[in-house]
Amino acid sequence: MSSTDARGEKNAAAVAGGTGVAAAAARVSAEESAHFSAMNPKQVFGEVMGELAERDGGLSVVVSDYGRRLNLDHMRKVLPEGFVQCGIAEQNQVEVAAALANEGLTTFAPSYATFITGRVYDQIRVNLGMMRSPVALVGVSAGCESGMLGASHMALEDVSLMRGVPNVEVFCPADNAELASVLRLLAAAPRPAYVRTNTLDGVSLHPDGTTAVAGRAQRLFLSEGAPEVSLVATGTICSRAVEAARLLAADGVSAEVLEMLTVKPLDVAAVDALAAGGRKLVVTVEEHSVVGGLGAAVAERMSARGGAPALLRLGMPDAYQNADSQAALLERAGLTSEGIAARVRERLARG
CATH class of the missing domain: 3.40.50.970 (Thiamin diphosphate (ThDP)-binding fold, Pyr/PP domains)
Structure with missing residues (x-):
């Protein structure tokens, strides 16, 4: 050896x-x-x-x-x-x-x-x-x-x-x-x-404490009823995914938010479960390029498994960005809570 x-x-x-x-x-x-x-x-x-x-x-x-x-x-x-x-x-x-x-x-x-x-x-x-x-x-x-x-x-x-x-x-x-x-x-x-690591919004998503486990997703939000939309997020942008899910729930769209602490190893069991339960849409959210990150990892798994719902990948554009504040860059990319919710509504309306 x-x-x-x-x-x-x-x-x-x-x-x-x-x-x-x-x-x-x-x-x-x-x-x-x-x-x-x-x-x-x-x-x-x-x-x-x-x-x-x-x-x-x-x-x-x-x-x-x-x-x-x-x-x-x-x-x-x-x-x-x-x-x-x-x-x-x-x-x-x-x-x-x-x-x-x-x-x-x-x-x-x-x-x-x-x-x-x-x-x-x-x-x-x-x-x-x-x-x-x-x-x-x-x-x-x-x-x-x-x-x-x-x-x-x-x-x-x-x-x-x-x-x-x-x-x-x-x-x-x-x-x-x-x-x-x-x-x-x-x-x-x-x-x-x-x-x-990065700083965004300063929101505590684990007020009761937490224990990090590689390869295990956790649910951060679930509205009433079986979820029609599952938002899968990673990193500090999770706080905005949660707020977006609340906005969707207020509009009558049942939603959940799953946090992926590790993009590798991915919680494949959690991704596989997204194909069940009558979900209309899976949405990945990340403060990272839409190329190669969480969205790609989820897409690879869903494609390999087959029979999954539609997938919407939200992240930063595949382009170099001009210098600006974090808030402005994320807003232009549609990665505010309102922007995420709007993209989800738009995708659902297309069927």
Whole structure:
């Protein structure tokens, strides 16, 4: 057996064998959910890293200059040797992170989402994909959050890129509580992963707390009656999908919202269930290009299974966007609550 195969089997065994322990470690309580809801994702990342540093002397956070903005002061005070600064060199950042992870350290590598995926794609393919190095890449300011800096800083292809790398899981938390839970999960059961984060609306969708589970969808909203329309969303745009479903319900259209925490692995059982129950339409919603993301993953599964209802994919256009605010970019793409509801009504009216 090659060293790569052995490492992959070891990682898989650690994840499978530690499922119960990892789930317990990943739990975010209702009190913690309220606490995290007052933060932005960068603050959440730093707080969780500080929490982990207090009990894991093998924690390593590898940054590429961006570390100053990630609320890591406490982590650096508790575990100064665990903070590794690579400078503006994301490719080197991934190589260093992989080397530390391969030596048994619990390793996180955060940076702008567009850079920690696109700029370092070959390093990810080789280290996380082929070598199965258990690094958790954390993409900050994903989607349109950095839209004022122009197309170079918008991460609208990152999910598509990461979906294409074998052995890498893709997490898109819907709010800060879920982000904290995902980070705890990946510390308790390290594996090659990409965690996509951004700030949108500041809505808490898990006020009662949450436990992150890869490959499992959860229902965030259900109107009265069997759902005619199922909105399947991922990431912080889930809050707008929920509001859109409320608008549809007020118009007499029964609707539900399913959150896909992981685009990979996809909850195929949940997607298969969408073909049952008399639904007229399935709608995917994401702050990502309509090419290659959640919509593509759902379409691939529905096509392979057959017998599914019509599918409407909502996301960012397949084009580079001019610099603008996140709010303006999403509004132009029709990704407001009202815009989503309007597109659904239009599609239903066409039959």
